[in-house]
Amino acid sequence: MPSPTTAPLTAEAALFDLDGTLMDSEPRSQELWRRLFAAYGVAGTPGLLASFGGRRSGDVIAEQLARFGPGPTPDDLRHALRRLDAATDLPEPQLMRGARTLLTRLRDAGIPTALVTSGGLAYATHHLARLGVEAHFTTLVTADEVTRGKPDPEGYLLACRRLGVHPRDTLVFEDSAAGIEAARSSGASCIAVGTPSPALAAKTLAVVEDLADTPVILRAGGTG
Incomplete structure (x- = not known):
């Protein structure tokens, strides 16, 4: 009270x-971002992942795009994030x-x-x-x-x-x-x-x- x-x-x-x-x-969000980075072989430190809090995923992807190299496009990463978000073992x-x-x-x-x-x-x-x-x-x-x-x-x-x-x-x-x-x-x-x-x-x-x-x-x- x-x-x-x-x-x-x-x-x-x-x-x-x-x-x-x-x-x-936040536990779900940070694990989701960690899996996205790992899927593309990119290191994502806990501090970096925590800094995404409160922001739109599209804005984060645009800001971090260079980390993923010349291959994936923003749309590729957004689709990958949505697929990962469907996993049943993420914290609810x-x-x-x-x-x-x-x-x-x-x-x-x-x-x-x-x-x-x-x-x-x-x-x-x-x-x-x-x-x-x-x-x-x-x-x-x-x-x-x-x-x-x-x-x-x-x-x-x-x-x-x-x-x-x-x-x-x-x-x-x-x-x-x-x-x-x-x-x-x-x-x-x-x-x-x-x-x-x-x-x-x-x-x-x-x-x-x-x-x-x-x-x-x-x-x-x-x-x-």
Whole structure:
């Protein structure tokens, strides 16, 4: 539970990243990238693979293309990644601790929520339904709907337009450096999820490992 001594936050809307924020998908994601690199005989260090967090797979492939040599095209790598993602032995993403509790509190406070993910629409809707939280979201912004992925703020700005709110009146929940930068660049305040570096944490309002520990959020202009 949030500490009663923590001052409540106010927001007109709450925007959520998906991977690493609402669901713990990083073990699956990093293993998927590791397998892609290994399939082409390319070394992928844990630090490099972790740096892909929060970003669109197409952007990562374009950035890393030279590592794969002159043979494979971006389309080849995207198709290979999709094939690998169908493997049944990959870790299954689970809801992050406290996610259901926080989403319920936001709903009860009358605060609309949006999902802003670097994943595609099919990916996002599949996992939201599988985890039983799809009804909490007023709108989804996915990788297919923006021309520039995180750390660009385009996705968060689009979500705000759809909800009819100004970014400065929203709270964003993010776990990655790219996502936190996207939130800040949009003008929104950010709550970091997980264990960010001290430098990254300093750019946020708060850090929570369990989403249920998020400070109380009241709807701006209302009584909560």
